[in-house]
Amino acid sequence: MNELKVIQSEKDKFALAGDGVSHDGKSWFYTDVVKDHFFNPRNIFKTTQEADEYAKEADGIGLVGSPACGDGMKMFIKIDKDTEKLEEVKWQTFGCGTAIASTSAYSVMLAEGNGMTVDEALKVKPKDIADYLGGIPARKFHCSVLADKAFREAVNDYYKKTGQNEKVKTDGKKIIDNVLKITDHDIEHAVLEGAMDFEAVQKKTKVGVHDKECIPMVKNLIKEYKEKYFGED
Amino acid sequence: MTERKVYMDNSATTRMDSMVKEEMDKYFTEIYGNPGSFHSIGLDAKQAMDNARERAAKVLNAKTSEIIFTGSGTESINMAIKGLAYAVQGKKKHIITSTAEHHAVLETCEYLEKKGFDVTYLKVDRDGLIDLDELKNAIRDDTFLVSIMYANNEVGTVQDIKEIGKICSEKNVKFHTDACQASGYLDLDVKELNVDMLTLNGSKVYGPKGVGLLYLKMGTVIEPLIHGGGQENNKRSGTENVPGIMAFVKALEIAQENRVAESERLVALRNKMIREVMEKIPKVVLNGHPTKRLPNNVNLSFLDVEGEAILLYLDSKGIYASSGSACTSKTLDPSHVILAMGVPYEFAHGSIRFSLGKETTAEDVDYVIKVLPEIIQNLRNISPFNLDLENVESEQKKIREKIRIHEAKK
Numbered sequence: 134m135n136e137l138k139v140i141q142s143e144k145d146k147f148a149l150a151g152d153g154v155s156h157d158g159k160s161w162f163y164t165d166v167v168k169d170h171f172f173n174p175r176n177i178f179k180t181t182q183e184a185d186e187y188a189k190e191a192d193g194i195g196l197v198g199s200p201a202c203g204d205g206m207k208m209f210i211k212i213d214k215d216t217e218k219l220e221e222v223k224w225q226t227f228g229c230g231t232a233i234a235s236t237s238a239y240s241v242m243l244a245e246g247n248g249m250t251v252d253e254a255l256k257v258k259p260k261d262i263a264d265y266l267g268g269i270p271a272r273k274f275h276c277s278v279l280a281d282k283a284f285r286e287a288v289n290d291y292y293k294k295t296g297q298n299e300k301v302k303t304d305g306k307k308i309i310d311n312v313l314k315i316t317d318h319d320i321e322h323a324v325l326e327g328a329m330d331f332e333a334v335q336k337k338t339k340v341g342v343h344d345k346e347c348i349p350m351v352k353n354l355i356k357e358y359k360e361k362y363f364g365e366d
Numbered sequence: 367m368t369e370r371k372v373y374m375d376n377s378a379t380t381r382m383d384s385m386v387k388e389e390m391d392k393y394f395t396e397i398y399g400n401p402g403s404f405h406s407i408g409l410d411a412k413q414a415m416d417n418a419r420e421r422a423a424k425v426l427n428a429k430t431s432e433i434i435f436t437g438s439g440t441e442s443i444n445m446a447i448k449g450l451a452y453a454v455q456g457k458k459k460h461i462i463t464s465t466a467e468h469h470a471v472l473e474t475c476e477y478l479e480k481k482g483f484d485v486t487y488l489k490v491d492r493d494g495l496i497d498l499d500e501l502k503n504a505i506r507d508d509t510f511l512v513s514i515m516y517a518n519n520e521v522g523t524v525q526d527i528k529e530i531g532k533i534c535s536e537k538n539v540k541f542h543t544d545a546c547q548a549s550g551y552l553d554l555d556v557k558e559l560n561v562d563m564l565t566l567n568g569s570k571v572y573g574p575k576g577v578g579l580l581y582l583k584m585g586t587v588i589e590p591l592i593h594g595g596g597q598e599n600n601k602r603s604g605t606e607n608v609p610g611i612m613a614f615v616k617a618l619e620i621a622q623e624n625r626v627a628e629s630e631r632l633v634a635l636r637n638k639m640i641r642e643v644m645e646k647i648p649k650v651v652l653n654g655h656p657t658k659r660l661p662n663n664v665n666l667s668f669l670d671v672e673g674e675a676i677l678l679y680l681d682s683k684g685i686y687a688s689s690g691s692a693c694t695s696k697t698l699d700p701s702h703v704i705l706a707m708g709v710p711y712e713f714a715h716g717s718i719r720f721s722l723g724k725e726t727t728a729e730d731v732d733y734v735i736k737v738l739p740e741i742i743q744n745l746r747n748i749s750p751f752n753l754d755l756e757n758v759e760s761e762q763k764k765i766r767e768k769i770r771i772h773e774a775k776k
Contacts, residue, residue, distance in 0.1 A: 171678060177748045184750075200751045201711040203672065203692040203700065207750035225750035229674035229693035233748065273693070 163230060164267035170234035175241050176223050184209070184225055191223075193294065195286025197279055204228040204276065206236055206283040212251065212291055219248040224283070231273035232280075238265050239280040251288055257281070259362070274362060275325035309350055312343035317354055324358040331355060372685045372730045376570075376662060376723030377519050377547060383572040383617055390574060390613035401606050402595065411608050418615040425615075425622050426564070426581050427555040434580045434598045435611050439546040439567030440470040441591075442580040443513075445602065446542040446563040447474045449588030450511050451483055458510040464488045464496050465706040466523075467515055468544055472702075475513075484508075493655035494523030494707050501530065505537045512541050516548035516564075520690060520703040520719060521654030522663025524552065531560025540586060546570050550621040551629045551661050562586045566618065568610065572724065573617030577610035624724075632661035632722050635731050637769050639664050639720065642735045647742050649753070653690075653704055653717055656768040662722040665690075667704075667713035669753050671745040676718055679741040685734055690717040712753060 178184040191209040198205035205227040211220040222240040262277040306316040328334040399407035534541035542563035568577040594603030649669040673691025690701025700714035
């Protein structure tokens, strides 16, 4: 099985639980591959003007995140209409070292060589990005998820533009906490940011503070997301 | 990659002064006794400690019996807040602090809330200052403690400690201040400051890590947190960290002796850095008060880019700073101090703290001013955001104007 390769030192297990460990005890927080992609990002634009121009001719554009939440990614894709192979994947990222390196690595994985088909590309999972980078700190795992989400948005945009509306996939949000209107996405996000039990998720989201009835459902979701992203319960 | 190393994280910790290290070494190998031992070797250590306590008391304009040595600033804060809370338990239950305090204060207060105490967290304004009227109104009959930091560790804002102390003593409420960041730059005369308790530590004044001090005004009764052999006037048991204490006091003396000249030197460098970075880079805002500010603190938010990414680039250029960005915090939330001041999340994520120190030269500042624009530009080039915040410009102007007026006054 292709197991998620987050840096698994003892310290990082603590980091998973939200500890402030900021390096692996050796030299750097990040692997050489992460550093390489951070300092020499691939498939970027030289200027924001160039990105604006490119946007006009891109086959699909996806944007996730915002400056307020601390992460944001925009992905631009060009697709060969006959083969549905990715010709180019370009991107812009607002975020930390992992966020920038993840998007860069992802763009390389998808479009290099002959380029993957859209269907193949959609099978690439966040953990594959983490593997490609030689591991990323557990608490930064959500960065690779964002890259994946931005790409999915771009593909949806492409499907809409080419009239393939039936292929558009949206992750439907479901309200879990009826008082604070907290959705399953919010809980997923909290887990990805290192909240590994109900208490930690509640601290981040305030879920279940007023709506006590949702607590069992929240606990189940946490278990599900932990299995999905970290392979543990 | 580069020769130059510019350490601008002196608010995190400082490099130990060589004279301090020399002083410290002596107490590991020469005067190594336990001050509690009944023989000459122990007596030597005790006399050294007594001497250090006198000198520390002199720096603070306090009595020797009012000085308690501890293991860190955090321990002193815990001792002050919990120690007083345990002493008044059952009689009084209300504490007042602010939302911009150090975690050592906030977490201790949150803990006490769980134990049945009430805590009021005063909000701070956009510059990081508390409102004194709000403080007056918050004091209740059952309030026993106000804890407000002297100078903020993240944004450098300096509170009006004297006035706060006056309000507290009029209302017969004890006042504790965390002065760790202030110790190299501001007046520590406890009588002038009207404080009942004051926390200091070694690692911010070019002294050792793992040593702190609590000034406890005579007549202020606290319960000890650590029980044992009754050291430190029964307030903090455990064999005294003689090398650490000797070095800490030496460092404190040196820092206080130089503080006026050093403050003046750093204020000039600080203001130059703020002004020139803002001139060279668009869309930058200053966090913290423009003038009521630690001489060594430059805290800037760069819009459209994220703090950790800036830190990585700075590190590659040999510049060591810190960030209030979410990605560098353990909770992945941006700095509570910056948010407490009402700074938008958009700004908080791109905040960088440069904390200067006695080794910082004009050339270091020039070097940072030189390399920073390219780093920010590179990151902005790959950022999908371009916040159009008209008020950023006007805010910038206001800050520059305030600095200009402040400098003109001198």
